[in-house]
Amino acid sequence: MLQILSKLWRYRVGATGLVLCAQAFGAVAQVEADVVQVGQRWLESTVTQVSPVASPNGMALRMEVAVGALDARLRLSPCAKVEPFVPQGTRLWGRSRVGLRCLDGATRWSVFLPVTVKAFGPAWVAKSNINAGAVLMPDDAMEAEVDWAEDASPVVALPEQWIGQVATRSWVAGQAIRQSMVRAPQVFQAGTQIRVLAQGPGFQVTSDGQAMTAGVVGQPARVRMESGRVMSGVVQDARTIRVDM
Structure with a gap:
């Protein structure tokens, strides 16, 4: 009889422990769910109000956000006030993350929530x-x-x-x-005879030279002047390099 009672007692204690563990796990899961909700609401409000860029016709981009999950290893304690923030050096654009920190709780914590921002x-x-x-x-x-x-x-x-x-x-x-x-396309090759437009405050001088590098419009190139001097300038077109003095 004593053995039966002992087994029943151990079973009751074990079952109680399992219930308490389940309750604790449920409480932690609820805290994490609430934290994710805070991050999602803040993110939706932030990115839909202010778009980082606008389309050429002035129309605002159509923003969409999606939040991921917190690290499954986290065990966050309850918090009365959670503050979202953007980590330093982070841009809410494409794959990104949002910080969430506890300002009012028994334990102060700070976590990061993976997010995706579409525009x-x-x-x-x-x-x-x-x-x-x-x-x-x-x-x-x-x-x-x-x-x-x-x-x-x-x-x-x-x-x-x-x-x-x-x-x-x-x-x-x-x-x-x-x-x-x-x-931009290449407009001349090294060795091509080109025009050099040298300009500075109050003056502009045009002379001839030979390209030492290939020329791409808007990109720097080097040119050898008739005097032998080598100068660098920006390619203007298929025949011209501009040198700012």
Whole structure:
């Protein structure tokens, strides 16, 4: 009889322990769920009110946010006041994170919540596959709505920013054109005779020289003057380098 009572007592104590553990786990899970909700509400309010960029026609981008989950190993204590914040050096754009810290609780804690911020707006996308080195023609892309925040490189939203440019790498159909995907074409080679436009406060002088490097519009290049002096300037067009004195 004593053995039976002893077994029943151990069973009762064990069951009580399991109930207490389940209650404690449920309380922790509820705290974490509440914290995630605080982060989501704050994030939605923040990114939908202020867009980091605007589309060329002045329309605000359509913002969407999605929150991930806190680290499963966390065991947060209850907190009466949770303050969201943006960690230093972090931008709410694409894959990012939001900080959450307890300001009023038995234990002060600070955690990070993974988030994804999407920004939908008009951009130009490739109609078909594009090979690296191809010069882009007006019919190579069409306008469509894309997620500007999907990639770190900004989208090329205006046609004059990509027509006539050169693809820096291969693309696939439907891919949005971004700044890292295009470059200005080379307009002259090293050894080409070019015009050098030297200018400074109150003067402008034009002379001839020989390019020492290939020339890309808007990029620096070196030129050897007739005197033998080597100068650096910015390529203006297929025949001109501007040198600021």
